[in-house]
Amino acid sequence: MDKQATDFWADIENVLVVGLGVTGLSVVSFLDNLPRELCIRVIDTRDNPPGKEQLADHIQLHSGGWQSDWLAQADLIVLSPGIALATPEIQQAISQGCRVVGDIELFAWYVDKPVIAITGSNGKSTVTDLTGVMAKACGIHVGVGGNIGVPALDLLGHDHELYVLELSSFQLETTNSLATIASVFLNLSEDHMDRYESMEEYRQAKLKIFDHAQFSIVNHADRATYPDGVSENQLITFGLDENSQYGLSSYKNEEYLTSNGDRVLATKDLSLVGRHNVANALVAIALLDSAKIDYVAGLEALKSYTGLTHRCQVVVDNNNIKWINDSKATNVASTLAALSGLSCQGKLYLLLGGEGKGADFTDLKEPLSAINVELCCFGKDAAQFLSLHHSAKQYDTMHDVIESIAPLLQPHDMVMLSPACASFDQYKNFMARGEAFTELAHQYAD
Structure with a gap:
């Protein structure tokens, strides 16, 4: 203390x-x-x-x-x-x-081991969990929590060598003393406007994560993540480009994650799906490197990591056909993120639908037009998706979808539940929906 x-x-x-x-x-x-x-x-x-x-x-x-x-x-x-x-x-x-x-300020007063902190509008839970998984694989006794899983104060008193915390803007509002060995601000997009008067107020709350950070990691493609009044040479950057300190490069027609120009791992070796998760992998490496942890020992864990439950999680990979549970995608923005940079060599069978909450789904039309996709629309508002793509078909239930498409699946195809809707028309919550999809995936993939 x-x-x-x-x-x-x-x-x-x-x-x-x-x-x-x-x-x-x-x-x-x-x-x-x-x-x-x-x-x-x-x-x-x-x-x-x-x-x-x-x-x-x-x-x-x-x-x-x-x-x-x-x-x-x-x-x-x-x-x-x-x-x-x-x-x-x-x-x-x-x-x-x-x-x-807040509770994080109390934590800051008592913690006596290094702390890694993660914030951002999207992806912070995956980065937090992945960083913890890799640190554990490196032999570190790590405590993971904060805005995800275990409350920060409950992590104290367990002889952890490192703490990895997900921090929301709400938590950062009441935090002034947290010293971190490395902090990252992943991205900024419109959220919580019922709580903040402006995007700038929301941004400033998140920027507090850098107040006492030894190393500050920012998104090279998102200037809003850069702290005000700090020169670029004092920052560490990540991004899906060759100019970021933790970025990408090509070698012999293969793409690699890089650390300060050195090739670390071929992106094809990642189990994670989507370009946003390539960026998340880069952040985890940057955080561990900044904390002076030899992340190389955690690369096998990175390769096998399939993501958090219900968040672009590969639940089955059988006969070279991937089944992906993204039930947490309860709005259009989440489904757009899942589709961004999705690598599918075959056909994508995309399950959409549920309780749309009056949302406008037209933003999905353009990205869907650029991929080999069949829309499988189910639930209460299934009909609202039919105009988005010529392939769209309507079903009553998710079970009907899987039963219909399973005989059609070929190697390199992908089945993804990323419904862009709430679940409560047919399920108790998005977790129950994701669990139902996972059960069906195991049943029909075999």
Whole structure:
């Protein structure tokens, strides 16, 4: 713990945790186990907040609204990421001199091993997971979490040699002290405009990841990821080009991942699908290299890595036919990302449909026109996709799709579920939809 935190705790008696759920519970547990007595209270504006039954009896909870007395009495507020720093009740507490932090700031005060941090509008979960997988393959005892999987505070106390954290803009809003050995800002696209007044405000929240970074890694093709006022020679770049420090090059008609000009791995050896995942692989190498980890020992793990569940995940590769679960693609932008640079030597059977939520799907028309594809449209809004491509066919269910196309599949073909729609017309959630696809893939691929 740094001296700033030690001095700060000396004046703290009343701590208010705002927002329960997984993160809030981890904060309460962490605070309750500190070697000092604190009065810990929890506010959650939901009537029935998740996790309330897990609170110890001595932790007071107020749910269903705000509790002004508790806010006024708090010496410290620990704010969950889902609640904006700009919330009027929180701003009033700040104006009265109360300090407001998030769980990542608490983590920053206590972590004593190197930290790698990842943010971006898209791809951060895959990069975080892949970096952790490669670090583990290199023999590093690594803790992976943050905005993905395990809350950061729950990672402490397990003798990790390295921490790899996914950080959202929401988490970074309340983080000021996190020192990292390497941080990356992957990309910036419009998101969370219900929380931020402008794209620039959203960008500035993400740029905080570089505040105390030893090495800052940016997207060579996306200037919005570059921190303001920092010269380019102080930055490390990644990108799908030959001019990035971690980029691509050609040798004997093959494409390679490169590190500062040195060939690392042929892109054809990656199990990951899509050009965005080639970039993700480059980032993982850059992060480990910056952390002084010999990533070469993790290249076999990189080659075999098939991605996070439900995110362009290769679930079956049989008879040279790949089945890809991208059920997490619940909107047009996600499906466009999956199609971008997709390498399919045969025909792509693309499963689209579900609950469209009133979306406009016409942005899919141009990229679909450039590939050998058959659209397999199912679910409530299947008909909305029929005008996108001459090959489009309508089915009632995903099972009907797979049953129909399975006898037609040839080597080098690809079957991809990237539906551009929500799942709740036929499934409980996108995970259930992805699991159903995976089960069908195993059944029919065999």
